[in-house]
Amino acid sequence: MCSIIGYKGQLIVAPLLVDSLKRMEYRGYDSVGIATINNGKILVKKGVGKVLDVNRRLDLSNMGGHAGIGHTRWATHGSITEKNAHPHYCCTDSMAIVHNGIIENHRVLMKELIDLGHVFKSDTDSEVIAHLLERYYAEQKNIKSSMIKTCKRLKGDYAFVAALEDGTICGSRCNEPLMIGSVDTGFFISSDILGFIRYTDKAIFLENRDIVVIDSKTLQIYDPDGNPVNRSLTQVAWELAAIDKGKYSHYTLKEIHEQPFIVEKVGVQNLDKIEEFCNILRNSKTVFLTGSGTSYHCALIAKHILSNFAKIHAETMISSEFQYTLSGIDNTSVLLAFSQSGETADVLQAVNAAKRMGAKVLSIVNVPTSSLARISDSFLTIECGPEIGVAATKSFTAQLSLTYMIVDELCNGYLGFKINRQILVDALQEALAAENEIHGIAEKLRDARDIYVLGRSIHYPIALEGALKIKELSYIHAEGIAAGELKHGPLALIDVNSYVIIVNPNDTTSDNNIASAHEIKARGATIIGISNKPDEVYDIFIKIPFIKCNIIYPIIEVLPLQILAYYLSLVKNVDPDYPRNLAKSVTVR
Numbered sequence: 226m227c228s229i230i231g232y233k234g235q236l237i238v239a240p241l242l243v244d245s246l247k248r249m250e251y252r253g254y255d256s257v258g259i260a261t262i263n264n265g266k267i268l269v270k271k272g273v274g275k276v277l278d279v280n281r282r283l284d285l286s287n288m289g290g291h292a293g294i295g296h297t298r299w300a301t302h303g304s305i306t307e308k309n310a311h312p313h314y315c316c317t318d319s320m321a322i323v324h325n326g327i328i329e330n331h332r333v334l335m336k337e338l339i340d341l342g343h344v345f346k347s348d349t350d351s352e353v354i355a356h357l358l359e360r361y362y363a364e365q366k367n368i369k370s371s372m373i374k375t376c377k378r379l380k381g382d383y384a385f386v387a388a389l390e391d392g393t394i395c396g397s398r399c400n401e402p403l404m405i406g407s408v409d410t411g412f413f414i415s416s417d418i419l420g421f422i423r424y425t426d427k428a429i430f431l432e433n434r435d436i437v438v439i440d441s442k443t444l445q446i447y448d449p450d451g452n453p454v455n456r457s458l459t460q461v462a463w464e465l466a467a468i469d470k471g472k473y474s475h476y477t478l479k480e481i482h483e484q485p486f487i488v489e490k491v492g493v494q495n496l497d498k499i500e501e502f503c504n505i506l507r508n509s510k511t512v513f514l515t516g517s518g519t520s521y522h523c524a525l526i527a528k529h530i531l532s533n534f535a536k537i538h539a540e541t542m543i544s545s546e547f548q549y550t551l552s553g554i555d556n557t558s559v560l561l562a563f564s565q566s567g568e569t570a571d572v573l574q575a576v577n578a579a580k581r582m583g584a585k586v587l588s589i590v591n592v593p594t595s596s597l598a599r600i601s602d603s604f605l606t607i608e609c610g611p612e613i614g615v616a617a618t619k620s621f622t623a624q625l626s627l628t629y630m631i632v633d634e635l636c637n638g639y640l641g642f643k644i645n646r647q648i649l650v651d652a653l654q655e656a657l658a659a660e661n662e663i664h665g666i667a668e669k670l671r672d673a674r675d676i677y678v679l680g681r682s683i684h685y686p687i688a689l690e691g692a693l694k695i696k697e698l699s700y701i702h703a704e705g706i707a708a709g710e711l712k713h714g715p716l717a718l719i720d721v722n723s724y725v726i727i728v729n730p731n732d733t734t735s736d737n738n739i740a741s742a743h744e745i746k747a748r749g750a751t752i753i754g755i756s757n758k759p760d761e762v763y764d765i766f767i768k769i770p771f772i773k774c775n776i777i778y779p780i781i782e783v784l785p786l787q788i789l790a791y792y793l794s795l796v797k798n799v800d801p802d803y804p805r806n807l808a809k810s811v812t813v814r
């Protein structure tokens with residue numbers, strides 16, 4: 226959601242903070258701000274926009290001091306304005322804070338503080354942290370006890386970092402990520418490894434409710450009652466540092482193009498862990514599959530192949546709905562959670578609910594140090610490298626590939642994923658070669674008001690995923706529909722202005738889809754077919770390569786949809802990497 230960074234050490238802090246914020250901007254990009262402590266004074270600069278723009282306008286990098294904090298915001302409380310951008314000062318400007326999450330009891334706390342004479346300058350829930358800290362600090366001038374008292378008053382999920390005019394940096398977390406990066410010159414404190422991986426691969430992951438205080442040269446971590454605790458130093462992967470766009474104009478396009486290489490290697494280093502996963506799945510009575518957004522679409526395909534081919538009873542539940550349908554989950558169940566970030570609040574809530582019911586938790590994540598990985602009984606990583614584009618692309622095909630690999634193992638190779646992997650990789654390369662042609666199709670769809678994406682059976686989740694990509698990247702209304710449901714209502718929407726994409730590789734669902742296409746065409750809509758087999762019903766045809774093992778088609782057919790969504794964003798003048806109102810990791814419920 227929001228990104229938080231802090232540093233205290235020997236280096237000039239402002240350029241470090243700006244650089245770190247650029248790397249974490251995918252978490253939120255409504256506004257930016259930094260605070261540095263220079264000669265006993267806290268200086269704050271903040272503004273609406275992305276890091277580069279605000280830095281250009283306000284020269285953020287050019288602030289003095291060796292300690293400071295920074296933030297990029299994804300608005301939850303209060304509109305996107307300069308006054309609501311972080312950092313937020315307390316009344317006396319002697320401390321400033323940056324926060325990620327939601328303080329649920331902020332109204333009650335605010336009222337109490339206003340009654341004590343505090344003056345609030347923003348409409349955010351976050352500002353209350355600065356005033357609470359100020360209140361308790363005024364009592365004893367002791368930052369550790371002020372932090373303990375402040376954290377005890379906060380309800381909700383949060384990670385925050387405060388900067389004090391004496392140069393101290395401190396922070397705490399509760400269900401939102403916060404970690405320390407240890408460098409020779411000092412310490413970083415960040416909501417993401419990407420905030421400091423350029424400088425160090427040594428990280429300390431704070432536990433929930435830990436309180437950290439960095440003063441002069443020391444770092445101390447305390448439990449919520451103030452007892453010192455030791456948290457071990459973890460070495461994280463340096464490869465995360467490589468996050469540039471290379472020859473591509475956007476991260477999204479780069480990530481789309483990385484897919485063949487990712488599918489080629491996913492899971493191959495993890496055969497033992499895959500076996501462990503398979504054993505847990507085999508021994509469960511029911512496997513519940515969950516995720517949000519794109520990751521949920523992977524869960525839908527996982528259900529299809531687990532139940533149809535591995536003959537394991539599987540149910541899917543979208544994570545945000547999970548807590549409302551817990552019956553049937555017990556200690557004979559397994560919950561398999563999919564999440565690129567491993568920090569999605571809805572997914573974590575579902576996992577915690579399943580754990581309370583006695584279920585075992587497995588997860589498939591991209592970030593091995595994420596909260597989800599750490600609370601799972603066992604997890605597998607998709608190892609697709611950092612995904613910066615807000616729209617999930619390579620993480621989806623990596624999740625799918627790993628899922629196919631697991632299920633292939635469960636059904637002794639019946640799926641044919643393992644033996645056809647190289648064919649699949651070549652097919653993905655071939656599908657990418659249609660990029661220019663798809664760009665041309667995007668030009669034709671520039672003024673589309675609605676795009677419907679249809680699929681049946683295992684292709685239905687891909688129709689949902691294609692529609693999600695089109696909405697979030699181009700802001701065109703798009704809907705994924707199970708093709709058989711058309712005549713039960715959605716057909717009423719179809720007219721000469723409609724565009725209908727049919728995900729239709731030549732398999733057992735194909736003839737039915739062609740029949741649906743004719744019904745749609747009779748109502749004047751333009752039909753776009755995605756298939757390995759042309760048909761006269763398609764007004765526009767996107768050819769995908771033929772492969773014999775057609776159960777693997779979802780991994781291929783999603784590519785043209787991703788490319789189409791990407792080019793629709795360009796023709797609509799939308800930044801594909803940072804769609805409006807969204808953030809990469811949705812760490813609030």
Ligand code: AGP
Nearest residue numbers: 518519520564565566569616617
């Ligand atoms: C996909 O393009 C989205 N940006 C979004 O739906 C995403 O998949 C969802 O928020 C889940 O994220 P996760 O995989 O990190 O849990």
